[in-house]
Amino acid sequence: MVERIVPGTDPWDWMYPSHIARYQFALRWTQGKVVLDAACGVGYGSHFLARSASRVIGLDSAPDTVEFARVHFSAPNVSYHCADLTRPLTEFYANCDVVVSFETLEHLDRPEAFLDETTRVLRPSGLLLLSVPAAESGDNPFHKQSFSPDRLRQLLLPRFASVEFYCQQPAFPFWLRLARSGMRRWQRSQVCSSTAAPLTQRWKDPHHPWLQRLRHALKQLLIEQPGHWRFTVSLTADAHCWLCLCQRPS
Numbered sequence: 001m002v003e004r005i006v007p008g009t010d011p012w013d014w015m016y017p018s019h020i021a022r023y024q025f026a027l028r029w030t031q032g033k034v035v036l037d038a039a040c041g042v043g044y045g046s047h048f049l050a051r052s053a054s055r056v057i058g059l060d061s062a063p064d065t066v067e068f069a070r071v072h073f074s075a076p077n078v079s080y081h082c083a084d085l086t087r088p089l090t091e092f093y094a095n096c097d098v099v100v101s102f103e104t105l106e107h108l109d110r111p112e113a114f115l116d117e118t119t120r121v122l123r124p125s126g127l128l129l130l131s132v133p134a135a136e137s138g139d140n141p142f143h144k145q146s147f148s149p150d151r152l153r154q155l156l157l158p159r160f161a162s163v164e165f166y167c168q169q170p171a172f173p174f175w176l177r178l179a180r181s182g183m184r185r186w187q188r189s190q191v192c193s194s195t196a197a198p199l200t201q202r203w204k205d206p207h208h209p210w211l212q213r214l215r216h217a218l219k220q221l222l223i224e225q226p227g228h229w230r231f232t233v234s235l236t237a238d239a240h241c242w243l244c245l246c247q248r249p250s
Contacts, residue, residue: 004041004065007072016044018240021229022102022168023048025243026129033097036121038085038114039104043069043078049100050075057093059083086113088120095123102131103241106143115159119248128160128246134167134239149235152244160246167239171230 005012005019023045031052040046040058042065050056058080060066069080081092085101086108099118105111118128132147149165156163235242 004062006042006068007044018168018229019102020045020048022131022241022243023100025166025168025231026098026100027052029127029129029245030098030100034093034095036089036093036096036099038089038099038101038118039107040069040080041065043073043080045100045102046078046080047073047075050078053077057081057096059085059089059092061085086110086117089117090121092121094121095126096121097123097126099126099128100130101128103133105130105132105147106145109144111145112155115155119159122248124248125161125250126248128248129243130246131168131241131243134235134237134242147242149242152235152242156244156246161249162247164233164245165235166231166243166245167234167236168229168231168241168243169236169239171228 005015026049030049033053034055035049035053035057037046037049037056037058040060043058046056046058046069054077056075056078058066058069058078060069060080060082061084063082066080066082083089083092085104099122101114101118105114108114115128122128132152133143152165153163229240231243
């Protein structure tokens with residue numbers, strides 16, 4: 001089973017803004033570049049980067065997810081491929097300018113193997129931008145790994161010439177943060193149910209019409225936007241996730 005968000009589902013509405021905010025953050029390094037999006041999911045991030053990148057190669061381990069991306073998030077300068085990210089990636093593209101891989105390492109049995117592969121597909125002085133959840137409680141059934149600042153440093157510093165650490169934090173008011181924190185377990189259960197169903201099947205609301213309207217009004221009040229996130233140079237424990245910008249040796 002793979003953790004993913006799919007257009008037309010409630011998890012998409014709630015989680016897409018924080019996910020696409022990371023791709024927006026990546027734009028400063030990807031414009032005009034050849035970019036490999038490792039663990040691209042259904043392709044929305046690859047498609048977003050393709051607006052300004054010269055070429056984007058999206059890789060994901062799930063065949064149905066890759067097919068969904070080809071149908072719904074295609075572009076002339078984007079290609080999608082099915083791949084095991086811990087095996088050789090140079091068959092898809094060698095000498096990339098940038099590899100982006102958001103919320104990937106925690107899903108892998110061997111994150112070290114994936115990091116070694118990124119150093120092989122990057123050109124000299126190329127960049128890897130990755131993210132991992134910060135300070136996890138360990139109750140996510142999809143995650144095989146958890147990361148601390150010390151473990152990230154141990155993994156990245158020996159492999160790259162330089163590493164910069166950032167955190168993604170909510171920029172919306174405290175009351176909204178508190179209200180949204182109560183949605184996290186529900187989001188996860190909906191991701192599970194959406195994953196089990198076909199990708200094209202929209203989530204159905206079983207409630208009566210007036211409850212649907214009330215639920216929709218609450219969602220519009222609580223739902224975040226991509227601009228509701230800020231990125232700062234730090235590894236604070238209260239972050240939503242940590243991002244690492246790594247430069248391959250020249």
